[in-house]
Amino acid sequence: MKRLMMYAAIFLAIISVFHSTDTLAKTMLKMNHQFPADAANSKLDQWFADEVKTATNGEIEIRIVWSNGLGDPKQNLSLLKNGTIDMAAMSAGYFPKELPFFSAPNSLPMAMDNICQASEIMKAFIEKIPAFAEEAGQNGARPLYFHLLNPYLLLSKTPITKFSDLKDRRIRIWGDDMPLLVKAGGAKPIPMFLPDIYRAMKTEVIDSCPFSVDMILTYKLDELAKHITEVVVWEGPAVGLWISEKTWKTLSPDHQKVLSETAEKARQKEIPLTIEAERTAREALKAKGVTFHPFPPE
Incomplete structure (x- = not known):
């Protein structure tokens, strides 16, 4: 009888574990972030992660590890390409050889007049110039949006x-x-x-x-x-939020749409936040x- 009760308890525990994991995020995405959590653009990335979780009813959860907790900044691109990390907030300017198109606006001095230009130009580059998408694809990464930095x-x-x-x-x-x-x-x-x-x-x-x-x-x-x-x-444009192509391909079309739409909301939301950050x-x-x-x- 005791053995039967023990088996029953184990069975119930297993059922409980499966039930609880089903109510948690079905997909956990790991993001390596090169900034600390209290940076202005870090707060926007946390907002992005929270919005994605809400919009997918908890089916996608993004866990952000701040201050390069999952790897050095110089490793981000290779970690994305091989799928070791799912996402990264990283500067393209750190990879001039691998990402020459993306790194140019992130490193050319005195190339832009204001942060609004920086916001619009990266969106246009990605959507209208195929060479940018090709360059990202060759490196196994996909940009979602780019942050702004004050002068x-x-x-x-x-x-x-x-x-x-x-x-x-x-x-x-x-x-x-x-x-x-x-x-x-x-x-x-x-x-x-x-x-x-x-x-x-x-x-x-x-x-x-x-x-x-x-x-x-x-x-x-x-x-x-x-x-x-x-x-x-x-x-100019600063840190970009990137997702591994390997990870992207595992997501459903609906989930891909959520990430893309939420990324555009974040881009539009950032301009006034950046201006206020400089003033304070x-x-x-x-x-x-x-x-x-x-x-x-x-």
Whole structure:
């Protein structure tokens, strides 16, 4: 009798497990995110994940691992291609050889005038220029939408108020195009990924860094440098939200539609959020003793 009751208990436990897993997300997508959770665009990505879960009645759940918890930034593209991760929030500018079309707007300095241009241009590139879709497909990845970043001004440990102040500065760069701009000013380009900037500035590997005011706060660089020069070094599309083609092909047409439609909603939602992030960050940085310097032509 005891053995019969034990078997019955085991059977009920198994039924309970299957029932509970059926009520959970049927598909769990793992996303490697290169930014911390409190960045402005990270909050939008969390909104995207929540919206997808709601729109699919819990059939798709996106688990975001922040600050490169599933792999280094330089590994994201290969991890997507081989299906190790399902999604990634990553900068195309880190892959100039594999993604030359996508990396160009993410790294060309002084190519755009405002964030609205950046939002529209990436949407147009993906929808109207086949070479972009072909390039993504060759790398086993599919872009869903691209984030915006406020203008990259020049953060430095000591003031930069004229062109000659750039000489011999050690400036963090990325991609193939930014080094040319930095060298033209007589400075030394130092390539590095985002997670390494704080340590590099603290240990004097770099003394200057192009960054948006809100990201300066996010990465706490105001602790190390108190001067921002009001010269736009770069402005354009930023981190893209990508999904592995292997993962995409496993989704039903209805679920693919949900991801695409929610991605477009996120793109439209981001412009006012980005503008507000810059306004509040400027106020916060000034309150922390950061000085903004004009950069008049010589």
